[in-house]
Amino acid sequence: MLLEAEAVGRSFQGFVALESASLTVAPGEIVGLIGPNGAGKSTFFNCVAGDIEPSRGRIRFDGTDVTRMPAEAHARIGIGRTFQVPAAFEDMTLVENVMVGGFLRHRQRGRARDRAMEMLRLTGLEAQAGHLARSLGTPGRKRLEIARVLATEPRLLLLDEALAGLTPTEIQQAIGLVRTIHGMGVTLVIVEHIMEVIMTLAQRVLVFNHGRAIAQGTPEAVIRDPQVVEAYLGHRRRRRDARP
Amino acid sequence: MKPGLGTAALWAALLIFPLAVAGLPSAPFLQDVGSTVVLTAISACAWNIIGGYAGQVSVGHSIFFGTGAYMSLAVFGLWQLPPVAGVPLGVAAAVLLALLIGAPTFRLQGHYFSMATIAVAELIRLTVGNWDLFGAAIGIQGPATPRSGWDLIYRSAVPYYYIDLGVLALVIATTAWMAGGRFGFYLRAIRSDERAARSLGVPVRRVKLLALMLSAAFTAVAGSLYALKVGFVNPESGLGILVSVQMIITAALGGAGTLYGPVLGSIILVPLQSASNSWLGGGGSGLTYILYGGIIMLLARFEPGGLLQFWRRGVPWLRRRLRGGRAADAA
Numbered sequence: 119m120l121l122e123a124e125a126v127g128r129s130f131q132g133f134v135a136l137e138s139a140s141l142t143v144a145p146g147e148i149v150g151l152i153g154p155n156g157a158g159k160s161t162f163f164n165c166v167a168g169d170i171e172p173s174r175g176r177i178r179f180d181g182t183d184v185t186r187m188p189a190e191a192h193a194r195i196g197i198g199r200t201f202q203v204p205a206a207f208e209d210m211t212l213v214e215n216v217m218v219g220g221f222l223r224h225r226q227r228g229r230a231r232d233r234a235m236e237m238l239r240l241t242g243l244e245a246q247a248g249h250l251a252r253s254l255g256t257p258g259r260k261r262l263e264i265a266r267v268l269a270t271e272p273r274l275l276l277l278d279e280a281l282a283g284l285t286p287t288e289i290q291q292a293i294g295l296v297r298t299i300h301g302m303g304v305t306l307v308i309v310e311h312i313m314e315v316i317m318t319l320a321q322r323v324l325v326f327n328h329g330r331a332i333a334q335g336t337p338e339a340v341i342r343d344p345q346v347v348e349a350y351l352g353h354r355r356r357r358r359d360a361r362p
Numbered sequence: 363m364k365p366g367l368g369t370a371a372l373w374a375a376l377l378i379f380p381l382a383v384a385g386l387p388s389a390p391f392l393q394d395v396g397s398t399v400v401l402t403a404i405s406a407c408a409w410n411i412i413g414g415y416a417g418q419v420s421v422g423h424s425i426f427f428g429t430g431a432y433m434s435l436a437v438f439g440l441w442q443l444p445p446v447a448g449v450p451l452g453v454a455a456a457v458l459l460a461l462l463i464g465a466p467t468f469r470l471q472g473h474y475f476s477m478a479t480i481a482v483a484e485l486i487r488l489t490v491g492n493w494d495l496f497g498a499a500i501g502i503q504g505p506a507t508p509r510s511g512w513d514l515i516y517r518s519a520v521p522y523y524y525i526d527l528g529v530l531a532l533v534i535a536t537t538a539w540m541a542g543g544r545f546g547f548y549l550r551a552i553r554s555d556e557r558a559a560r561s562l563g564v565p566v567r568r569v570k571l572l573a574l575m576l577s578a579a580f581t582a583v584a585g586s587l588y589a590l591k592v593g594f595v596n597p598e599s600g601l602g603i604l605v606s607v608q609m610i611i612t613a614a615l616g617g618a619g620t621l622y623g624p625v626l627g628s629i630i631l632v633p634l635q636s637a638s639n640s641w642l643g644g645g646g647s648g649l650t651y652i653l654y655g656g657i658i659m660l661l662a663r664f665e666p667g668g669l670l671q672f673w674r675r676g677v678p679w680l681r682r683r684l685r686g687g688r689a690a691d692a693a
Contacts, residue, residue, distance in 0.1 A: 167561065193563030205558035207551050218551045221544040222563040230544070270562055 119178075120145045120274055120305050121166070126175035127329075128161050136161040138175070139331035141307075141324055143274070148296075148306045150316040150337065153326030154349065160202070160278070162326070163309050167199040167276050168192035179274065193222060198272030202279045202309075204259035206251035212238060213247040215262055219269030230269075237265040241295065257288050261295070268299065275299065277308040281315050293318055313341075325349070369622065376400070376527060380520045390519065397523040399632040400530055401587055406612035406624035407533045408580030413610065414618035415537075415546060416573045417553025422463070422479025423609050425486055426456040426578040428601035430585025432490065435502045435595055440495075444512035445504045445593075449586045456582035457575045464574045468567045471556060480603070487601040501596025504589065514590050522591045529587060530625070533580050538621055540576075549573055553619065581609075604650070611654050614661055617668030626669055631657075 121143040128136045136158035143149050151159045165172045168189040177185045179197060187195070207215050213234050220230035220237075238244045241261040246254070254262060260280055267275065281292045289312065296319055300306055310316050316323060316337055323340045325333040327349035333340055340346055383392045409423050433455060434448035467478040491499045508515040516522065540546045548569045551559040560566050589595050599605070612631050617623025638649055665672045 169557070169561070189557075189560040190563050190565050193561060199561050201558065201561070205555045207554035207558065209554060210550055214547065214550075218547050218559065218564065219562045221547055225544060227543055230547075266562060 119143065120147075120180055121307070122176075122178040123162075123166060124176045124178075126162060126165050126172045126177060128165055128170060128173045134329055136165070137329040139324070139326065140175075141331070141334075143305060143307060145273075145305055146300075146303070148300055148308065148319055148321050150320030150323040151307065151309045151326065152311075152313075152316055152323055157326035157349075158329040159309055159326040161329075162331075163199075163276060163278055163307070166307070167197065169199075193270050193272075196271070196273035197276065198267035198270050198274070199276040200260075200263040200267055200278055200280050202282075204256070204263050206254065206259050206262055208252040209250065211248050211250055212243055212254075212262060212265075215251050216266045216269045219266040222270045233269050234265075237268045240268070240298065241265040242291075256283050257285075260284070260292070264295065264299070268304075272304060274305045274307065277306060277310075279309055279311060281310060281312060289315065317341075372622065372625070373531075376530075380523050393523060394519040395633055395636045397519040397526055397591065398636070399628050400523060400526040401584060401591070402608065402612055402632050403625045403628035404526060404530050404533055404587065405581055405584035406609050406616075406628055407530065407537060408577050408584060409609035410613045410618060410620075410624045411537060411540070411549075411577040411580070412570075412573045413577075414613055414620070414623070415541065415549040415553065416570055417549075417619070418468075418570060418574070419473075419476045419610070420479045420574070420577075421476050421603070421606050421610065422481075422483035423577075423581050424601045424603060424605035425459055425463075425479070425483050426581035427585035427588070427605050427609075428486070428490070428595070428597075429456045429459060430582030430587075431589040431595040431600040432496055432502070432585075433582075434586040434589040435504050435593075436496065438504050439497075439502050444510070444514070445586070445590050446512060446514055448589075449583060452582040452586050453579045456578040460575045460578035461571065464571045468570045468574075479606075483601065483603065483606060487597050487603075490601060491597040497596070499597060501594060501599070504593040506593075515593070519591075522587070525590075526587055529583060534621065534625075536576075536580075541621065545569065545572070550619070607654055611657055614668055615657055617670030620668070620670045623668050623670045630669070 119142045121141070123139065123141045125138045125140055126136065127138045139158065139162045141149070151163060153159045161170070164170045166177060168184065168187055168191065171186060176183065179195060182195060184192060184195065207218065213231065216234035216237050217230045220233035224230040224233055235244065235247065238247050241264055243258065243261055243265060251262060264280065281289050284292060293315060296306065308319065320337055323335065323337050324331050325340055325346050332349060333343045333346050335343070379396050380393045383389050386392065405423070405427060409420065413419050430449070430452035433452035434445040437443040437448040437451060438445050463478060463482055467475045490496045496502055505513050505515065548559065548564045551562070551564055552566055552569060556566055585600065612627040613624040614627070615631055616625065616627030635650060635653065638653060661668065
């Protein structure tokens with residue numbers, strides 16, 4: 119297994135954001151994390167990325183215990199992540215942004231630059247390589263984040279709503295990009311609100327509700343799971359049915 | 363950054379300045395101001411490494427400046443050594459202090475580092491001001507007359523000017539080399555977004571600590587050069603908060619986080635100070651604060667990126683205007 123998260127939980131000063139969630143990911147998989155807002159999927163995601171330390175449980179990556187490792191060590195070991203709100207280095211050009219990632223595996227500037235340009239080509243940003251990141255709109259920023267993290271050569275890539283806020287055409291392009299990345303041999307864990315994206319991309323889905331992982335399975339099976347329907351999709355219908 | 367025509371012109375001007383003014387009746391005064399410009403540029407460039415490139419605003423760089431200045435004069439006071447022998451000692455002490463300040467404060471984000479530097483600087487100023495070994499509140503002196511060439515005591519400011527210019531070239535070269543490589547990219551990434559930098563494998567704390575140590579080392583050299591020239595340092599001139607503020611203002615005026623911004627800032631600010639001091643007499647030291655306050659307000663309101671940024675934005679704008687005008691004429 120590439121990733122093994124065992125009963126991971128996190129509390130913030132008494133508030134239980136994530137009670138317990140377990141997930142194992144095999145190399146080459148695409149796993150989706152879904153659930154309503156505040157269900158704990160972001161907390162789980164950030165625990166796996168090393169951005170916050172779990173209060174409980176254990177996370178192993180390729181056999182190494184990464185539970186208490188800082189975020190930068192996660193990047194070094196091969197876990198990459200994007201942010202829900204794109205965090206571009208505003209005063210740096212696109213190629214410089216991506217070079218920061220490239221420097222992780224390539225000490226030399228020229229090599230880091232080559233790697234960065236390659237990733238800008240892959241994400242379709244090559245033409246704007248010399249522009250400042252602040253000149254980009256949301257879709258561009260999302261792609262820049264992906265280019266930047268790919269430059270670190272991750273084996274596991276965590277995408278946090280990388281497709282949110284895009285137009286339908288852009289979503290189709292982004293789905294194509296995710297497929298390309300997957301084709302490069304990168305294992306993916308994606309948090310996504312857009313069901314269409316999850317249904318097309320994910321081979322397996324983990325559903326969160328009230329700080330727990332409540333169901334797991336193929337997207338088709340999961341959306342038919344009554345518990346999931348109730349938690350995630352079914353509030354309105356149930357309320358209407360309940361009325362006399 | 364590629365060295366361009368402007369850079370070459372700047373260095374040429376800096377190289378010939380003392381000789382170019384040599385014939386003027388006010389030459390000694392101008393040469394003295396010139397050497398202060400270069401010295402101020404050194405400390406501002408040194409501050410710029412941590413405060414500009416890494417975006418960690420230190421308000422306590424007087425610690426390192428004072429360490430350099432005091433060490434240079436202390437080796438004379440204690441062992442009758444030439445002040446220049448105190449340079450490596452000052453650098454070593456400053457790097458150690460940087461490590462002691464940075465290691466705990468860089469665990470925290472945001473303004474904690476700035477506040478910690480102010481606190482430590484005041485603590486050190488008060489301690490030295492009550493420590494007889496360092497002359498307490500009165501301060502310490504270097505040799506009054508040169509005992510050998512090693513004492514580096516000259517009546518003219520010109521030798522100091524060229525010593526300082528050599529050190530400035532070294533600081534600029536180091537900064538340029540640093541900015542172009544991985545370390546410089548990491549510093550800029552940290553300044554922009556620490557969390558994102560960390561997610562890309564940047565060891566944020568270590569990088570910040572190294573930048574602070576490098577910055578402290580060069581600042582200590584600047585302090586030593588100050589002591590060499592002036593031959594005297596007291597808690598206010600070596601460790602006062604104005605020493606730190608001057609570095610910040612100089613770098614910010616020209617452009618923090620740019621290679622030549624601090625040099626530009628110094629070329630503008632130091633003559634301005636000298637002029638205000640000579641016009642308003644000896645009682646003008648309080649006016650320096652007012653000048654600094656005014657500059658901070660203008661920068662914050664109109665151009666937080668500094669004058670180099672203003673220049674970079676202003677020139678294309680002007681070109682567009684001129685071209686637009688010509689196109690309109692043709693039509």
